[in-house]
Structures are given as C-alpha cells and as structure tokens.
Amino acid sequence: MGLHDNQTPDNHQVTKNRHFLQALGHALDGVIDVLRRERNMRFHLVAAILVLCLGIYLGIGRSDWIWITIAVSMVIMSEFVNTMVEAIVDLIVGERYEPLAKVAKDVAAGGVLVAAGTAAVIGCLIFYPYLF
Numbered sequence: 001m002g003l004h005d006n007q008t009p010d011n012h013q014v015t016k017n018r019h020f021l022q023a024l025g026h027a028l029d030g031v032i033d034v035l036r037r038e039r040n041m042r043f044h045l046v047a048a049i050l051v052l053c054l055g056i057y058l059g060i061g062r063s064d065w066i067w068i069t070i071a072v073s074m075v076i077m078s079e080f081v082n083t084m085v086e087a088i089v090d091l092i093v094g095e096r097y098e099p100l101a102k103v104a105k106d107v108a109a110g111g112v113l114v115a116a117g118t119a120a121v122i123g124c125l126i127f128y129p130y131l132f
C-alpha cells in the first residue's frame with residue numbers, strides 16, 4: 001500500500017478518513033478489537049447466538065424479536081463503551097493508580113452489568129410463556 005498524505009511514514013493513519021470504505025474498514029477493526037480484548041463480549045455473543053437459535057426453534061413472534069434485538073444490541077453497545085473507556089483511561093493514566101480512573105472503569109463495567117441484567121429479564125419475560 002502506498003504512502004498517502006493522511007498516513008504517518010510507518011503507514012499508520014492519524015487523520016480523517018477520505019472515503020466511506022476506509023471509514024467502514026476502521027469501524028470493522030473496532031468490532032474485531034472489542035471481540036479480541038473483551039472475554040465478556042465473546043460470552044455475550046455466544047449467549048446472543050443461543051437466544052437466536054431458541055427464538056427460531058420456539059417460533060417467537062415479531063414483537064418478541066424486536067425486544068430481543070433491542071436487548072442484544074444494548075448489551076453489545078455497553079461492551080463497546082466499556083472497551084472505549086478502558087482504552088482512553090489506559091492511554092491517559094497508564095499503569096498509575098488513579099481514583100478517577102477506577103471510577104471511570106468501574107462505572108463503565110457497571111453499565112455492562114445493568115445492560116446484561118436487563119437483557120436477561122427481557123429474555124425471561126419473552127421465553128417464559130413459550131416454555132411453560
């Protein structure tokens with residue numbers, strides 16, 4: 001790949017994307033990064049696939065699928081925010097202990113917990129009538 005004027009000499013881009021495909025490529029890098037860095041994200045993904053299979057198997061209704069979609073995307077988005085907060089905090093404070101870094105990371109992790117808990121409740125409310 002040739003050196004463009006929005007890249008450093010070592011080929012790392014540090015300026016705005018020039019076109020949609022370049023932006024899309026970086027957005028996909030972000031998705032892969034979250035999957036690589038976050039063990040919980042891989043767990044959430046497996047859980048989402050299981051819910052998808054169960055939903056298809058039980059033939060759940062259209063509005064149930066809408067709720068499941070909202071619940072799954074809420075958990076995934078919270079993992080993205082959590083990873084983003086961790087990266088920014090680590091960038092700023094590195095290995096140094098900072099009480100505010102702890103607050104930022106703990107609150108971000110708490111957000112994932114709340115989202116996952118809410119998704120679990122939604123899942124129970126949806127699947128209960130089909131199973132029992």
Ligand SMILES: Nc1ncnc2c1ncn2[C@@H]1O[C@H](COP(=O)(O)OP(=O)(O)OP(=O)(O)O)[C@@H](O)[C@H]1O
Nearest residue numbers: 038086093094095096097098099101102105106109
């Ligand atoms: N620089 C820091 N200063 C103060 N506390 C920190 C700092 N870095 C991490 N911590 C504390 O250690 C905990 C774990 O940090 P880590 O970076 O592994 O985040 P995590 O939320 O455990 O990540 P994951 O979401 O991958 O499980 C944080 O929740 C926070 O309480």
